[in-house]
Structures are given as C-alpha cells and as structure tokens.
Amino acid sequence: MTDRPTLDILQLTVTLRGGRKLLRDVSLKVQPGEVRALVGESGAGKSMIGKAVLGILPPNIKPTEGEILLDTHHLNAMTPVTRRRTVSKIASLIPQDPLTALNPVRKIGPQIVDPLIHIHGWSRDKARERARELLDRVQIRNTDRVLQSYPHELSGGMRQRVLIASAFAPSPRLIVADEPTTALDVTVQKQILRLIRELQQETGTAVLFVTHDMGVVAKISQRVSVLFAGRVMEDAATEDVFRNPQHPYTEALIAATPSYSDLNRSFSPVPPALIADLHAKIAAEEAAS
Amino acid sequence: MFARTLLFRLSTALVTLFGVAVVVFVLVRVAPGNPIAMMLPPGATEEDIARLTALYGFDKSLPEQFVIWLGGVLQGDFGTSITLRQPVDQLVLSRLPATLELSVMALFIALALGGAVAVIGARRRGTGTELGLDLGSAAVLSIPDFLWGLLFVLLFGVLWPVLSISGRIDPRIEFEFATRFYVVEGILRGRFDVVGSTLAHMLMPAMALALPLAAMIAQVLKQNLKEVLRLDYTNLSRVHGFSETAVILRDALQNAALPTLTLVGVQFTFLIGGTVIVERLFAYEGLGNMAIDAVINRDLPLIQGIVLVFAVLFIAINLAVDLSYALLNPRLRNG
Amino acid sequence: MADTTLTAPRSRNRGLNLRFWLPLFWVVLLILAAVFAPWVAPRDPLAQDLFLERLPPFFMKGTEPGYWLGTDSLGRDVLSRMIYGARIALIVSFTAATLTCIFGSVLGLVAGYFGGWWDTVISRLVDIWMSFPPVLFAVLLVAVMGTGLWSVIAAIVLIDWTRFARVIRAETLVQARMDYVDSARIGGARRISTLVSEILPNVLPSIIALLTLEMGIAVIVEAILSFVNLSISSDDPTWGSMIAEGRGAIYFAWWVLLFPLIALFLTVLSFSQLGEGMKQRFDPVLQ
Numbered sequence: 001m002t003d004r005p006t007l008d009i010l011q012l013t014v015t016l017r018g019g020r021k022l023l024r025d026v027s028l029k030v031q032p033g034e035v036r037a038l039v040g041e042s043g044a045g046k047s048m049i050g051k052a053v054l055g056i057l058p059p060n061i062k063p064t065e066g067e068i069l070l071d072t073h074h075l076n077a078m079t080p081v082t083r084r085r086t087v088s089k090i091a092s093l094i095p096q097d098p099l100t101a102l103n104p105v106r107k108i109g110p111q112i113v114d115p116l117i118h119i120h121g122w123s124r125d126k127a128r129e130r131a132r133e134l135l136d137r138v139q140i141r142n143t144d145r146v147l148q149s150y151p152h153e154l155s156g157g158m159r160q161r162v163l164i165a166s167a168f169a170p171s172p173r174l175i176v177a178d179e180p181t182t183a184l185d186v187t188v189q190k191q192i193l194r195l196i197r198e199l200q201q202e203t204g205t206a207v208l209f210v211t212h213d214m215g216v217v218a219k220i221s222q223r224v225s226v227l228f229a230g231r232v233m234e235d236a237a238t239e240d241v242f243r244n245p246q247h248p249y250t251e252a253l254i255a256a257t258p259s260y261s262d263l264n265r266s267f268s269p270v271p272p273a274l275i276a277d278l279h280a281k282i283a284a285e286e287a288a289s
Numbered sequence: 290m291f292a293r294t295l296l297f298r299l300s301t302a303l304v305t306l307f308g309v310a311v312v313v314f315v316l317v318r319v320a321p322g323n324p325i326a327m328m329l330p331p332g333a334t335e336e337d338i339a340r341l342t343a344l345y346g347f348d349k350s351l352p353e354q355f356v357i358w359l360g361g362v363l364q365g366d367f368g369t370s371i372t373l374r375q376p377v378d379q380l381v382l383s384r385l386p387a388t389l390e391l392s393v394m395a396l397f398i399a400l401a402l403g404g405a406v407a408v409i410g411a412r413r414r415g416t417g418t419e420l421g422l423d424l425g426s427a428a429v430l431s432i433p434d435f436l437w438g439l440l441f442v443l444l445f446g447v448l449w450p451v452l453s454i455s456g457r458i459d460p461r462i463e464f465e466f467a468t469r470f471y472v473v474e475g476i477l478r479g480r481f482d483v484v485g486s487t488l489a490h491m492l493m494p495a496m497a498l499a500l501p502l503a504a505m506i507a508q509v510l511k512q513n514l515k516e517v518l519r520l521d522y523t524n525l526s527r528v529h530g531f532s533e534t535a536v537i538l539r540d541a542l543q544n545a546a547l548p549t550l551t552l553v554g555v556q557f558t559f560l561i562g563g564t565v566i567v568e569r570l571f572a573y574e575g576l577g578n579m580a581i582d583a584v585i586n587r588d589l590p591l592i593q594g595i596v597l598v599f600a601v602l603f604i605a606i607n608l609a610v611d612l613s614y615a616l617l618n619p620r621l622r623n624g
Numbered sequence: 625m626a627d628t629t630l631t632a633p634r635s636r637n638r639g640l641n642l643r644f645w646l647p648l649f650w651v652v653l654l655i656l657a658a659v660f661a662p663w664v665a666p667r668d669p670l671a672q673d674l675f676l677e678r679l680p681p682f683f684m685k686g687t688e689p690g691y692w693l694g695t696d697s698l699g700r701d702v703l704s705r706m707i708y709g710a711r712i713a714l715i716v717s718f719t720a721a722t723l724t725c726i727f728g729s730v731l732g733l734v735a736g737y738f739g740g741w742w743d744t745v746i747s748r749l750v751d752i753w754m755s756f757p758p759v760l761f762a763v764l765l766v767a768v769m770g771t772g773l774w775s776v777i778a779a780i781v782l783i784d785w786t787r788f789a790r791v792i793r794a795e796t797l798v799q800a801r802m803d804y805v806d807s808a809r810i811g812g813a814r815r816i817s818t819l820v821s822e823i824l825p826n827v828l829p830s831i832i833a834l835l836t837l838e839m840g841i842a843v844i845v846e847a848i849l850s851f852v853n854l855s856i857s858s859d860d861p862t863w864g865s866m867i868a869e870g871r872g873a874i875y876f877a878w879w880v881l882l883f884p885l886i887a888l889f890l891t892v893l894s895f896s897q898l899g900e901g902m903k904q905r906f907d908p909v910l911q
Contacts, residue, residue: 431897443882570851581763
C-alpha cells in the first residue's frame with residue numbers, strides 16, 4: 001500500500017482581509033486511521049486549519065497560498081460547487097459547542113437524515129436506518145424519541161452524542177473535531193472523548209483533533225502539531241513530544257496543563273517572557289525574509 | 290401560565306381602548322364651531338338648531354353624552370353620521386375592507402421585498418453589495434410613505450403613465466359586489482379583470498406604504514441572519530455540502546425571522562396608520578380618506594367611530610403578534 | 625481570531641463622514657435660504673400673474689427668463705415660493721422638534737427613573753397614544769385648535785412626544801440599574817440631582833439623535849397638514865400647500881409638485897442622516 005495521506009496540507013497561508021496572515025506556511029499530514037492533534041493557545045490559528053480544509057472560513061478570511069489535498073483532491077484549485085460536493089463526501093465536522101451546533105427550530109431526526117440524503121443520494125428510509133444505527137452506537141437509548149425531539153429537549157452531553165453520530169454517519173474518511181469537549185463539564189468530557197476514540201478505531205477514520213489541552217492530546221492522538229501565532233512550532237509523534245519536547249513553547253504548554261492524576265501540582269501558565277521572546281523572533285524572521 | 294398572560298394582556302388592551310374612547314370623545318367636543326349649524330341651510334331658525342342639537346344629544350352635559358355614546362357603542366350602535374346621515378357602523382364597515390386589503394397587500398410587499406434584500410445582503414456579506422444595500426435601505430427607511438406616494442404619483446401617474454393614480458377600481462368594470470373585499474371576492478368568483486384592476490389601483494399606494502417597512506425588515510432581518518450564520522449549525526450544513534444560499538434559506542431564515550417578527554407587528558400598525566394620508570393622496574376609497582373628510586366636516590360621530598375602529602385594529606394586531614411569537618418558537622411552546 | 629473586524633471600521637468611517645457633511649451642507653443651505661429669503665428669492669412668492677401661468681422650468685421649451693423653476697396655476701414663481709417655504713418648514717421643524725423633545729424626554733426620564741405610579745400612568749398614556757393613527761390624530765388636533773402656526777406646532781408635539789418618552793424611558797431604566805447610579809444614591813445624592821447629573825448625560829446622545837430625526841418628521845407632518853389644507857394658512861407659501869396645488873394640477877404642471885417634493889426628500893433624508901451621524905459621534909459606547 002502506498003501510504004497516501006488522507007489529508008495533506010502544504011505550506012498553507014490564510015489571510016485576513018487587510019493583509020494580516022492568520023496562518024503562515026502551515027504543513028501537516030494526516031494518514032489514514034491516524035489521529036492528528038492540533039494544539040496551541042487561543043488565537044494560535046488552530047481552528048483556522050480545520051475551517052480552511054472544510055471550506056467554512058468566515059467571508060473575510062481567505063486561503064491565499066499553499067495546497068490542501070484531501071484524499072488527492074486539490075481543494076484550492078476547485079470551483080466552489082465541486083469543492084463543496086467533494087468535501088461533503090470525504091470529510092465531516094464535530095463542532096465545539098453542542099448548544100449552537102443544532103438548529104433550534106428543527107427536530108433532531110431531519111438534522112441527521114437530510115444531510116445523508118444530500119451527500120450520498122440515499123433514500124429517506126436508508127438514511128433513517130443509518131441514523132438509528134449510529135445513535136444506537138453512541139449509546140443513545142430510545143432513538144425514536146430522540147429523533148422526534150427538538151435540540152432544547154436534550155442535555156449538552158446528549159447533543160454532543162447526536163453530533164458525533166451525525167459526523168460518523170456518512171462514513172467519512174476524515175473528521176475534523178474542533179475542540180469537541182471544551183464546552184462540556186469534566187465528567188461528560190471523558191465519556192465523549194472515549195466515544196470518539198472508540199468510533200475512530202472501529203471505523204479507521206482519520207481525525208484532525210483541535211484542542212488547547214495537552215492532557216487531551218495525550219489521550220487521543222498519535223501525532224501532534226504545536227501551533228503558535230499561525231505557525232507550526234513542532235510536528236512529532238505524541239509520545240516523543242511528551243518524552244522529549246523539541247521546542248521551549250511545547251515544553252511550556254505541557255507544563256501549563258493541569259493533569260488529572262496530579263492535581264496537587266501547581267498550575268503554571270506559559271511564561272509571558274517566553275511568548276514575548278517568540279514574537280520577537282518571528283518579527284525578526286519576517287523582517288529578514 | 291399562558292392563559293394568565295393572555296388574560297392580563299386582554300385586560301390592559303381594554304383599559305387602553307377605554308382611554309382612547311375618552312381622549313377622542315373629549316377632543317372632538319372641545320372643537321370650536323357648532324357642527325349642527327353647519328349642516329343646516331342658511332336661514333334656519335334657532336328652533337331648528339335646537340331641535341337637531343337635541344336629536345344628536347349635544348344638549349346634554351359631557352359626561353352624560355359620553356355614557357350614552359359608550360352605552361350605544363357597547364351594543365354596536367355608533368350613532369349616525371351628521372353629514373352622510375347613515376349609521377356610523379355601516380359607513381365604517383363599507384370602507385374598512387378597502388383599507389384592510391390595501392394594508393395586507395402592503396405588508397406582503399414589505400415582507401417579500403425586505404426579505405429578499407436581507408437574504409441577498411446576508412449572502413453577499415462583507416462585500417460592496419452589502420454596503421450598497423445598507424446605504425440604500427437606510428435612505429429608503431428615512432423617507433416616509435407620504436413622500437413615496439407623491440413620487441409614485443409623479444413617476445407612474447404622469448411622467449410614465451402606466452398606473453391609475455386615483456380610485457380603487459376602474460369605474461367601467463361592471464360587477465355587483467356582494468362584499469367590499471374586491472380582491473378576495475374577485476378571486477373567489479373568478480373575475481380576474483376585477484382582481485387585476487383593483488390590484489393595479491392598489492399597487493402604488495401599497496408600495497408607498499411598504500417601502501419604509503421593507504427597508505426596516507431588510508436591515509433587522511439581515512443583521513439577525515448574519516448572527517445566525519456565524520453559529521455552528523450553519524457551518525455543519527456547509528460541511529454537508531449545502532450552498533450558502535441553501536444554508537440561509539434552510540437553516541438561518543426561520544431562526545432569524547423570529548426576533549424580526551415582533552418588530553414587524555409593531556411596524557404594521559404604523560403602516561396602517563399611514564393609510565390615512567396615502568389613501569387621501571390616491572383618492573382611494575378607504576377608511577382613512579373618509580376619516581379626513583369627517584374631520585374637515587366636523588362629523589363627530591363618524592370621527593369617533595373611525596378612530597375607535599383603528600384603535601381596536603392596532604391593539605388586536607399587537608396582541609396577535611405577542612401570541613404568534615409564543616406559538617412559533619418551539620422553546621416557548623412547551624415551556 | 626477575535627480581532628477579525630479590525631480593518632473594517634476605517635473604510636466605514638470615510639463613508640460616514642460624507643454621510644455627515646453632505647446632509648449638513650443641505651441643512652445649512654436651507655437655513656441661509658430661509659434667513660435671507662427676501663434677498664435671495666427672485667420674485668414675490670405671492671405675486672400672481674395670470675399671463676404667466678404654468679410656465680415650465682428652465683430646461684424646457686416655452687420659458688420666460690427669470691422664472692427658473694416655472695410658475696404654478698396662478699402664475700406664482702415656484703422657486704421663490706420654495707425659498708419662502710423653507711422659512712416655515714424650518715420654523716416649524718426647529719420649534720416643534722425642540723418642544724417635542726423636551727416634553728417627551730422629561731416624561732421618559734420620570735417614568736424610567738421614578739418608576740411606580742409615574743411609570744404606570746405614563747406608559748399607559750403612551751399605549752393609548754400609540755393606538756391612534758398619527759396622521760388622523762394630527763389632522764383632528766389642528767381641526768380642533770384651528771389652523772395657524774402654533775396649532776401645527778402643538779399638534780406635532782402632542783402626537784410625537786411618545787417617540788421620545790418610549791426610547792428615553794427604556795434607556796433610563798437600563799442606566800438606573802447600573803452601579804454608579806446606586807453608589808451616587810447611597811452617597812446621599814438627592815434623587816432629582818442624580819437624575820440630572822448621572823442619568824441625563826448618558827441618555828443625551830439618544831435624545832440628540834431623536835431630536836434631529838424629529839426635525840425631519842416635523843417638516844413632513846407640516847407638509848401633510850398643508851396637503852389636507854389644515855396648516856398655517858392658505859396664503860403663506862409652504863412646501864405642503866405647493867404639493868397640494870401640484871397634485872391638483874399634476875397633468876398640466878407637474879413641476880409644481882416635483883420641486884417641493886425634491887426639497888422634502890432632501891430635507892428629511894438629511895435630518896435622519898444627521899441624527900445617525902450625531903449618535904455615532906457622541907455615543908460614548910460606540911467610540
């Protein structure tokens with residue numbers, strides 16, 4: 001098997017209207033069946049990468065340089081219509097906040113079923129069958145009742161289960177998980193994380209997992225990209241990163257993570273001096289180029 | 290819970306209505322000039338005036354007159370018009386349908402136009418098109434219906450005469466109306482020449498009434514749409530391969546329309562208020578046109594009746610908006 | 625990510641300035657025309673000349689020199705009548721808007737700040753007022769008070785005070801809940817002085833914006849009243865009476881309607897844009 005990556009991002013630059021670069025020369029690969037974590041503090045641009053791949057950047061932000069290859073398709077070279085069709089067949093999204101990720105005026109059923117019909121052209125019965133199957137799989141009992149519910153009738157954890165089911169339902173080859181546990185409380189976080197990992201392993205789906213939490217990185221990913229100010233600081237196997245971080249920023253991020261096993265250890269944020277130092281270095285590089 | 294809110298709303302509505310009745314009653318009675326003297330030919334004797342004054346009840350004290358009038362109103366008797374010598378309720382009912390048809394047509398135009406501009410603006414958000422639509426709707430919003438009406442009279446009545454600028458229907462059309470709802474009746478009885486002629490006469494006044502409201506809907510709905518379009522469920526639909534236009538129409542529109550609805554309700558009463566002068570402008574035979582004649586002729590019973598009907602209409606619309614808001618939102622429906 | 629809109633306001637601002645200065649230019653022009661009307665106007669606005677009736681404006685055939693915008697059915701000069709009309713429009717506009725503003729804002733402040741019975745009574749009055757069609761109400765009021773300048777001004781104040789009362793009441797409610805008002809009250813400040821020193825300055829931007837808007841509305845109400853022949857008097861030249869006359873003679877002399885209509889459009893548009901501009905300029909929250 002030629003080891004063809006499911007997602008291959010080559011030197012991607014994403015620019016805000018007005019010229020500010022939110023991502024600069026970002027390259028990363030996600031191999032089939034692999035979970036790649038994207039980690040960084042807020043504002044590092046980690047969500048931008050997932051959004052750029054899925055084509056859901058805000059209207060004033062555009063990819064300006066580089067390539068995105070999704071399963072060998074050159075996304076940036078496509079017309080908007082084919083890009084949309086292609087992405088919908090290959091990739092899906094687990095969003096951050098389950099409270100705003102379901103349409104409040106539509107029932108759960110159509111919100112899972114309609115996309116399946118639209119993406120694969122399935123019959124309504126087949127799509128409904130698939131939706132039930134996935135809801136069962138994410139341990140939702142009483143699937144019929146849930147399908148008939150409005151979002152506000154379900155708890156936050158339930159909604160996130162529904163969203164996970166919906167993301168896996170079209171059998172995508174890549175799932176972008178955009179901080180899927182951040183908005184949940186700690187006990188639910190663990191269940192949801194375990195659920196994503198189980199489904200990922202069963203289906204062999206590649207996952208781009210966006211998070212700010214090194215603890216989550218350790219639990220779920222095989223490889224990790226560390227982002228700072230729109231750049232990749234470090235790209236390595238997760239194990240190696242924890243054992244032997246190459247970059248001082250990565251080291252600081254690991255130190256800043258409160259660990260479940262070691263709650264007594266005092267919380268130490270990334271030192272401001274280090275951040276200022278990094279910014280100065282980046283500015284110097286830009287001036288040189 | 291819902292029933293109690295309804296009851297509370299109904300009782301405040303009644304208090305407001307009573308207030309309207311008192312204000313209008315006092316107002317028309319402090320007007321100088323004897324309306325009775327105006328309706329008699331010159332050379333009428335003092336006795337004639339006294340007899341007619343007694344007939345219309347103007348010889349009694351103000352509170353007495355009010356009680357008599359209100360008692361009559363509660364039994365459906367609004368008195369008799371002084372100038373037209375017909376029962377006020379019949380006169381009002383003969384003109385109300387024209388005003389209702391005009392207002393509803395204007396509302397539909399405003400919703401369609403404002404909705405379309407809002408959807409286009411949201412679809413093209415962040416571009417020059419959006420900025421242009423924003424500037425345009427701000428300008429349209431600040432021009433009142435009266436001026437739009439005059440502009441249309443000039444443009445489509447005179448300089449490029451494609452529409453009639455006065456009346457409600459082509460007088461050459463022969464048709465025995467059973468009701469005063471010309472459009473509705475025309476449709477039901479399959480007389481599309483009647484419908485066409487009535488709509489052609491209504492188009493300009495309805496546009497004049499609709500434009501400011503359309504601009505307001507365009508602004509508010511677009512703002513709401515843009516807020517909804519940032520939410521993750523619209524992102525999910527985009528990932529599912531739906532086009533931006535489909536996302537706006539399938540996902541965003543209904544959610545954005547809910548907060549717009551209350552506004553449309555209140556503004557609809559302003560729109561109906563605008564019919565008074567716009568009907569005058571287009572010599573449209575509606576309630577507002579009749580009201581101005583009644584004021585000029587000091588026809589006290591008729592003025593009172595018309596004002597009261599408008600007030601009932603406004604209050605009913607506001608009530609209906611509050612209730613439909615509760616019904617359309619699934620979160621409030623069961624809660 | 626949070627500062628994605630940072631670049632937008634700069635370009636917006638340039639547009640806004642033009643949107644502020646153009647309307648201001650028009651309003652200043654109107655004021656000058658109104659003040660210097662006897663010197664600016666080419667003719668006597670009341671002088672009739674039946675030999676010169678319905679002259680078309682300068683760009684058409686069959687004009688007389690000196691009658692730039694033509695004449696009406698009685699041979700009166702349209703341009704001169706418009707210039708004198710600006711006088712009445714502005715007098716009504718400034719006086720009526722200021723009085724409406726004072727009356728409505730005071731009621732709104734009182735209702736919002738003192739609450740209780742004050743609020744109940746004032747809010748109920750607003751509800752009752754909002755149940756009248758405003759134009760019909762204005763026509764009725766002028767009919768009751770008799771035509772004339774002060775009747776028109778009084779009618780505008782009496783129908784439009786609710787606009788101020790509603791908005792200012794709502795804003796006062798918000799302001800009165802804020803902390804600094806509480807601390808001022810605990811500090812022993814008397815209630816009226818708190819109202820004047822702490823709340824009024826914060827609702828002032830809205831009051832000024834509404835005041836400017838109201839000036840445009842007052843011009844329209846005057847025009848509507850003139851249109852149904854219930855304004856100042858039938859002799860004085862007003863834009864509304866010119867429009868009424870133009871509507872009657874529309875098939876013979878459409879220009880009699882067109883030019884005052886343009887003046888009304890520009891005036892109303894200017895006042896509303898100025899109001900928007902004022903709001904953005906003086907609102908501490910928006911700056």
